[in-house]
Amino acid sequence: MSKRQVAMVFDLNKCLGCQTCTIACKRLWTREEGMDYMWWATVNTQPGRGTPRDWEQSGGGFKDGVAQAGKLPTRQDFGDAWKFNHEEVFFEGKGQSAHLQVVGEQPEWGPNWDEDQGAGEYPNAYYFYLPRICNHCTHPACLEACPRKAIVKREEDGIVLIDEDRCRGYRFCMEACPYKKIYFNHVKKVSQKCIFCFPRVEQGVAPACARMCPGRVRFVGYKDDQNGPIWKLVEKYKVAIPLHPEFGTEPNVFYVPPVAPPRYDAEGNIDESKPRIPDEYLVSLFGPKVLDALAILKAEMAKTRAGGKSEMLDVLIAYQWKSMFGGLDRDPATIEWTKS
């Protein structure tokens, strides 16, 4: 056990599916050759096959404390990295005979391939956005699976890191991680994943995906900080719950579940007898506690709808944006790097 644990809460009712988190991470960390197909932060439309494709059915994690076999996702499952033929289209004298496309074989999957598709039947279709990063688990399957002991969980903040000097690219961690959030760098021959922006956290700055999120979805902080948003949302109000708790790794990313609009009956009138997003589906993602969390959230929303106050919703509103970061709210522009 680490002494302290940083964590995040993602409010799915505020997630816009805009992928600013995805891009923020990409631009900061995964732009080099070998990393070009990596998206440490992803957002997928649920229900959907996700990133990597069908990750929920890929095994790994623990069952009753016993490590489970898992599949090794391929580059194609992650969606690979596409190169385009701009020069050919614009400058090589081919007129309208060349149009912009992926060079080589045309892709059949990408990191956000099933965006906005969802499930159900019109008008009772349903979908929502599910952002994911490495869960920096309290019981990381990747760490246990690594024969090189190259994966560490930091004492001071519980961030799980792959030591790239020790890693030999065996990829047991990729098989073991039930969330499939580890990628293989085929140039450096090491496994790589979300680092919870540790260089930023070290300077008191929130991770880029959180600080750059225009939807103000991502709360950050130490789990034991009773003044911070994580403790309040997870422990006090119990409105945020982990993804696939049955994977047994004790994730440290928590989700406020989505409250969808009501569904319709055959005549087109509102049908309150069951929710638009089937309970079974939410339970399949977040476990049975999701129904309690939803009930808590709906009760608070009913309060404010009736003109009342809700401390819990005030936290989720985040009147002051900086309040979302549990003290990791330093403005990076105030940092000056010394050059000598």
Add this chain to the structure above:
Amino acid sequence: MAAGISRRKFLVGAAAGATIVAIAYWRLRPVERGAPAAAPTPTTQAPPAYGDWRDVYRERWAWDRIVKSTHFVNCWYQSHCAWNVYVKDGVVWREEQVAAYPQVRDDVPDFNPRGCQKGACFSERMYDPARLRYPMKRAGERGSGKWQRISWEEALTGIADSVLDTITKEGSDRVVWDLGPLYTMGTFGAAHQRFSFLLDCTSLDMNTEIGDGHRGVGETFGKIVFERSADDYFFSDLILIWGGNPIATQIPNAHFLLEARYKGAQIVTIAPDLSPSSIHADLWVPVKPGCDAALGLSMANVILGEKLYDAAFLREQTDLPLLVREDTRRYLRSSDLREGGSEEELYLHDPKRGIVPVPKKELRLGDLEPSLEGRFEVGLADGRKVAVRPVFELLRERVAAYAPEQATAQCGTPPEMIRSLARRIAKAKSACTVTTSNFGKYYHGNLTERAMALVLALGGQYGKKGSGFVGFPFLVQDGLEKTTFQSFDLPDRLKILASMLPKRLELQLEGYTEEMLVYERSRNMYQSGMATSGALFWYVHGGLLKASEKLEEWDPYLKRPVKDVLAESFEKGWQHVWPKPGNDPRVLFVYGSNPLRRIRCYPLLLENLWPKLNTIVTLDWRMTSTGQFSDYVLPVSAWYERTEHKWVTPLMPFIHAGEKATTYYEAKSDWEIISLLAQAVHRRAGERGITGFTDRFGKSRQFGDLYDRFSQHGEFGPTDDEKVARTLLENASNLEGVSWDELKKTGFARFTSVGSSIVSIGNATTIEPNDTITPLTKHVIEKEPYPTLSRRMQFYLDQDLYLEMDEALPIHKDPPIAGGNYPLMLTGGHTRWSIHSAWRDDALMLQQQRGVPVMYMSIEDAGARGITDGETVKVFNDLASFQVMAKTTPAVRPGQLILYHAWENFQFAGGKGFQNLIPSPLNPVELAGGQFHLRPMSICMQPSHTDRDTRVEVARA
């Protein structure tokens, strides 16, 4: 490590993995096209110590310096966001939001951090292969993709000669500027206005053409610009997302909506599809595409029938008490009652005082209590007696046809839902809409907007915090007009003032408000042809009218061929276009715009307009569908390479500014390019012995002092961008106390008032430093008249064409079957993934989609055609066809197809872009004019282009 970490420590040596940073720099450094990649410049610093692998990441985040900037593109509803641009070794490395906006009120969330995924990757986009690096001239046929690199001097000389030839031989109005999403109204605005004024060129006003004309708003309010600040939603208890998709297209604003929901507001999304903005709503109300007017009128039926309306509001703020003659269906006018009476004096009935003129100088009614009901007799000047009734009564008759049980067949919304929504709107403390520039893209969109404005008016939902139907958001520093005016020589300035003042005084005496005076000025300028209707330009000069020829088959309500209405409109001076029909345009400047991508049915332009043009110049930072078919492409500095500030909207009431962070090849700022072009015209006129020309009004002008006048006698040289930016700011009245030096350090500053600009004054409100912004308070609270014929929100329009088309009051009309009798309706919307086409071909954005254009299609329609997800399909109608990937989903309404905005033509097989089969028929009612507020002016009350009514069939390719 209090203030920082040692850079040396984190610089990377030769240890394992240490090449990462070097590789990154190598990939980013601009490389000569075709030349082998150069190694990074060796650093003179001693090789730093390498701790362990973690230092690679620490170093990756570090930077040399930070420059404030933003993306000077027209993001409109989501503009703008202050960014820190992180520069390393002279290369822009990445960007992150400044996120330092002040909280306006303690009980309202702040604006931080703003930004979106597109802004967050511009540091990648600006170095990608779509960039233009140096001036190029085509070396083959237009569109052949064969280019020759030339020098700036060669380019400018060639273009200047073509401009001179056109101006002197055929007329200056044939030199045409098409201004696109890069138009800042900052330094580019200053350059373009100077150039156009001095050379009497024509510029296309593209606002209505692109479908942002909000005609129904203009018809009702006499203006289209008014919007709240995004944090004002926080005071709503009912938010109707109706005609918009803010979750996807107002990314930085959207949190306010969702946070208002947590605070207790109910969010209702009215849309055909389960859009991204529907999934977070408390209620999603499906509606047939293009049939929202029926829903609105049915809600009006309920509100009137159940007497839920706010009668006091209607009496004071709307034309509903105004009297209309039964015989002519026209307003009762002073000219009816007496010889020489005014056409613009209208009447109401007061139980005590009888029929009296409508107060025009203010909305306050004093002791009047106008009748909303009744039938009154009135004696005309010619002795006849006629019956008159208030508009309210006519409205009641009109909406009687929209009882929920009847309207449901038209709009597809169940009757009980219509009733419940109507009651909620009428009873809400503060109901508002999120309505973006959607309905302007429907042929009958004006009817929808009028119906929506009506429903909110019946509920008295305007002027309160968090309330109201909204128009078009626009908020600009108002220094541009003054700056351009100052550039004229003193005698010219005096002449202009002397010609304007008497008229201004006369109108002021008549009760014209400042707003109305500004609009009169706008109408005069529009009349002079400095700007002309882009839509009419393409219809007339681009041959687009051909696509409207079948309108009689497509629009069952049409009374006569649209070309006859066009002829009438031109003849009566209701609408006009420059150059005059028959005078072919010769030079087209495409500045940051993209007409071949943008214009519906663009193949007609290639067929009809392109052959008439001697010179087509694209100025842009990247290659576009139009650039491909241009004669010259000139590289403009991209957004982090310029010093500039830019307009925003009240949604985000902070001006945004940026400083040049880096340079790129031979790209130049537009101020510099246009300065050099003015110099080149000046120089070539001299070299060719051309002394002057006659402008379109027969006045002679000289080339001899052209550049002197352009540069204000040397005051503003070609590289004085910053000085121009500073001057614009100094000349602005609505940024009190904001200095340029401060602005460039902070990146943003809050507006202090809406100012006097033509495109901002319509917000009609005050901007308080510690409060949210609610539009129209000048009218609703301060009782200032609206700039309409009736000086009120006007729901009754008695202009000839409206009477002919039975649109005097809002009505529902089924959408035309534009493109032929095909079963599917091809609609669209702005995309989450690009601002217009600026990021459409960006590799990162494409990787988050499917790499190619996609069309969303219902599972039902796909299944019926044997189409599966991911398959390439052919879309076709009577006009043309294109190929696209189908994306199937139960979220789309059967019968509807959604193809989001702005894919470039070059992203489709054969270069056949999706707009090629969109006929954009011209709606004859949009050719109206003549009446007070129906006369065209800047950005509104001009005809438009539409696309959402396009009918198609889809088959497996």
